[in-house]
Amino acid sequence: xxxxxxxxxxxxxxxxxxYIATAIPxxxxxxxxxxGLDVSPATIRNEMAYLEEQGYLTHPYTSSGRxxxxxxxxxxxxxxxxxxxxxxxxxRTIRHQFHQARLDLEQWMKLAATVLARTAHNTSLxxxxxxxxxxxxxxxxxxxxxxxxxxxxxxxxxxxxxxxxTPVQPMTQEELNQVANHxxxxxxxxxxxxxxxxxxxxxxxxEQVTNLVIELMAEAEGRFGGxxxxxxxxxxFRQPEFSEIENVRQIIRVLEEQSLLEAILAEVLSSSGVxxxxxxxxxxxxxxxxxxxxxxYGEAGRALGALGVLGPMRMRYGRAISAVRYVANLLSDLIxxxxx
Amino acid sequence: xxxxxxxxxxxxxxxxxxYIATAIPxxxxxxxxxxGLDVSPATIRNEMAYLEEQGYLTHPYTSSGRxxxxxxxxxxxxxxxxxxxxxxxxxRTIRHQFHQARLDLEQWMKLAATVLARTAHNTSLxxxxxxxxxxxxxxxxxxxxxxxxxxxxxxxxxxxxxxxxTPVQPMTQEELNQVANHxxxxxxxxxxxxxxxxxxxxxxxxEQVTNLVIELMAEAEGRFGGxxxxxxxxxxFRQPEFSEIENVRQIIRVLEEQSLLEAILAEVLSSSGVxxxxxxxxxxxxxxxxxxxxxxYGEAGRALGALGVLGPMRMRYGRAISAVRYVANLLSDLIxxxxx
DNA sequence: TTTAGCACTCTCGGCACCAGAGTGCTAATT
DNA sequence: AATTAGCACTCTGGTGCCGAGAGTGCTAAA
Numbered sequence: 172x173x174x175x176x177x178x179x180x181x182x183x184x185x186x187x188x189x190y191i192a193t194a195i196p197x198x199x200x201x202x203x204x205x206x207g208l209d210v211s212p213a214t215i216r217n218e219m220a221y222l223e224e225q226g227y228l229t230h231p232y233t234s235s236g237r238x239x240x241x242x243x244x245x246x247x248x249x250x251x252x253x254x255x256x257x258x259x260x261x262x263r264t265i266r267h268q269f270h271q272a273r274l275d276l277e278q279w280m281k282l283a284a285t286v287l288a289r290t291a292h293n294t295s296l297x298x299x300x301x302x303x304x305x306x307x308x309x310x311x312x313x314x315x316x317x318x319x320x321x322x323x324x325x326x327x328x329x330x331x332x333x334x335x336x337t338p339v340q341p342m343t344q345e346e347l348n349q350v351a352n353h354x355x356x357x358x359x360x361x362x363x364x365x366x367x368x369x370x371x372x373x374x375x376x377x378e379q380v381t382n383l384v385i386e387l388m389a390e391a392e393g394r395f396g397g398x399x400x401x402x403x404x405x406x407x408f409r410q411p412e413f414s415e416i417e418n419v420r421q422i423i424r425v426l427e428e429q430s431l432l433e434a435i436l437a438e439v440l441s442s443s444g445v446x447x448x449x450x451x452x453x454x455x456x457x458x459x460x461x462x463x464x465x466x467x468y469g470e471a472g473r474a475l476g477a478l479g480v481l482g483p484m485r486m487r488y489g490r491a492i493s494a495v496r497y498v499a500n501l502l503s504d505l506i507x508x509x510x511x
Numbered sequence: 512x513x514x515x516x517x518x519x520x521x522x523x524x525x526x527x528x529x530y531i532a533t534a535i536p537x538x539x540x541x542x543x544x545x546x547g548l549d550v551s552p553a554t555i556r557n558e559m560a561y562l563e564e565q566g567y568l569t570h571p572y573t574s575s576g577r578x579x580x581x582x583x584x585x586x587x588x589x590x591x592x593x594x595x596x597x598x599x600x601x602x603r604t605i606r607h608q609f610h611q612a613r614l615d616l617e618q619w620m621k622l623a624a625t626v627l628a629r630t631a632h633n634t635s636l637x638x639x640x641x642x643x644x645x646x647x648x649x650x651x652x653x654x655x656x657x658x659x660x661x662x663x664x665x666x667x668x669x670x671x672x673x674x675x676x677t678p679v680q681p682m683t684q685e686e687l688n689q690v691a692n693h694x695x696x697x698x699x700x701x702x703x704x705x706x707x708x709x710x711x712x713x714x715x716x717x718e719q720v721t722n723l724v725i726e727l728m729a730e731a732e733g734r735f736g737g738x739x740x741x742x743x744x745x746x747x748f749r750q751p752e753f754s755e756i757e758n759v760r761q762i763i764r765v766l767e768e769q770s771l772l773e774a775i776l777a778e779v780l781s782s783s784g785v786x787x788x789x790x791x792x793x794x795x796x797x798x799x800x801x802x803x804x805x806x807x808y809g810e811a812g813r814a815l816g817a818l819g820v821l822g823p824m825r826m827r828y829g830r831a832i833s834a835v836r837y838v839a840n841l842l843s844d845l846i847x848x849x850x851x
Numbered sequence: 852t853t854t855a856g857c858a859c860t861c862t863c864g865g866c867a868c869c870a871g872a873g874t875g876c877t878a879a880t881t
Numbered sequence: 882a883a884t885t886a887g888c889a890c891t892c893t894g895g896t897g898c899c900g901a902g903a904g905t906g907c908t909a910a911a
Contacts, residue, residue: 274675316851335614511656
């Protein structure tokens with residue numbers, strides 16, 4: 172990205188800000204009037220023409236105001252915007268909400284989605300954190316009706332998993348207790364891989380339970396528990412770019428199919444800090460009308476998730492970025508504290 | 512609803528079917544041509560005029576074809592449609608999917624949402640079943656980092672609840688075990704209300720855990736666990752009535768705010784069998800463009816939830832009704848089996 | 852380098868026009 | 882009494898035209 176003179180930077184910044192605020196292509200006249208510049212519209216026109224030539228702005232048609240291109244937004248975000256923090260009052264409100272919530276990862280994620288959506292006035296996305304490795308703390312077997320049994324798994328990370336199953340042979344609660352005791356003695360503090368590697372003589376039922384344990388632990392470790400929480404679709408759809416229903420369908424498709432989102436969010440995990448994806452970055456056709464502001468949260472070696480904001484390219488990046496950063500940090504702190 | 516002559520019924524039925532299929536107001540000519548009737552368009556016009564006078568049809572404007580009114584759809588659903596079952600092949604596929612899924616209520620609900628959406632080509636809604644009363648089977652306390660503890664609750668209904676908390680005084684795992692043993696001895700097989708009514712001398716920590724237990728059990732009993740699963744928004748939004756974005760926003764609002772849906776679904780619980788709500792029935796302004804096909808599932812005394820389909824009024828009611836009925840019955844069977 | 856001036860372009864709302872699709876009504880037919 | 886042919890009438894939707902307005906690009910002057 173070549174250098175721009177101070178004035179060109181200023182003009183670009185003003186065009187972007189103005190367009191983000193109004194969704195109307197901005198004219199040279201608006202710029203000088205709104206921001207009280209000491210030059211004539213013609214001068215601004217010349218600068219705009221240059222910026223257009225360099226690819227920072229476009230024309231919807233021969234003669235209407237200018238609109239930022241993806242490159243224009245990018246330049247704005249990286250060089251002109253200036254990083255601001257969320258207002259302290261808002262920070263306090265948010266922090267308060269989290270501390271009032273229960274000590275429960277799922278609650279936190281839902282709350283994060285709500286808070287992000289409301290703060291950034293857009294659609295929020297939150298994935299569950301994934302564990303690189305989990306260790307079994309304790310398992311329990313409980314007899315259930317219809318000669319079934321319930322396996323409850325407590326992992327060291329404070330995660331509880333449950334699974335109903337039908338034992339290969341009917342078992343009383345007494346017998347189940349024996350199985351549980353035996354397996355606890357063998358498995359406590361081991362990871363799924365270690366449990367799988369173990370070779371001990373096991374009864375058929377023990378064998379069955381072991382396989383279930385491995386499966387459930389692998390699931391906890393695997394990539395996102397599947398679900399991606401989101402909230403605030405309504406904010407986004409109120410924006411004028413979504414009076415074109417095709418855009419609405421596009422977003423809904425992305426949200427319902429999940430696979431694309433999973434891929435994008437997985438990429439975010441491998442970086443650190445807030446990332447801004449503008450207009451699909453040319454890589455994701457389906458999101459060519461949208462921007463995303465994303466960040467990982469959690470701790471690299473422990474539990475790592477991603478969250479962010481999805482909205483039209485004409486997004487208030489400053490607000491979105493500070494909101495995403497603040498919530499990501501907050502969640503990271505909570506998780507850090509959680510794991511002790 | 513007054514009686515209609517055979518021919519008027521037939522005309523009404525054909526208009527509804529045709530309009531549902533094409534979304535185009537249907538003309539007298541279309542009716543005679545498409546369905547090879549032995550009368551002239553003028554005759555049909557007379558019948559249509561009568562049906563309009565009685566409130567079964569309308570005119571978008573002076574001279575376009577007819578469109579069914581809510582009353583028209585209602586008559587169609589109740590008298591003309593005829594009840595069909597889901598094709599056997601489809602039934603088999605669905606049953607197969609459920610039996611292949613894991614023995615897990617949450618999985619079932621998500622699967623029900625997916626299946627319903629795909630089968631009825633519309634948005635599906637599924638609530639978790641609520642318990643009228645639950646009884647504690649077993650509780651467990653596990654020491655966690657940062658002088659926290661994890662409470663795991665297993666209910667007789669095979670439901671597991673977990674909750675991290677900070678004991679009022681630091682506890683070792685040994686001490687936690689004692690608390691757990693003590694409380695298990697007191698509480699096993701009791702309901703939340705009974706536990707609350709119990710008066711035994713308890714240590715402060717025991718007191719704290721007891722309150723948590725009551726809270727968590729009350730939550731399990733309460734109205735829906737909050738979340739309403741949905742799927743297939745994309746199907747619905749592909750319908751031409753949703754090229755008007757206001758309608759899209761309407762639906763998104765209803766889905767994100769939940770409260771309206773909760774109210775409607777709660778009402779469904781108190782009835783039995785499939786219910787059809789057309790155009791909001793005049794009671795729910797926000798859904799005036801939509802219809803819902805809903806049914807309760809589960810067992811009245813045990814666990815009761817609701818599921819259904821949401822779509823435009825111009826919906827294939829036959830398919831929706833048979834899909835909803837089939838899935839509701841299937842889930843009911845699974846739950847019956849689950850509780851033994 | 853800036854800017855005044857002006858021609859040019861394109862949108863947008865309004866208006867008229869026309870073809871087409873349907874209806875409602877009347878009068879004739881069965 | 883029911884049906885239907887015929888016809889006038891209505892309304893939509895597309896097209897083309899017009900004029901006002903908003904902006905631009907370019908040129909020439911400051």
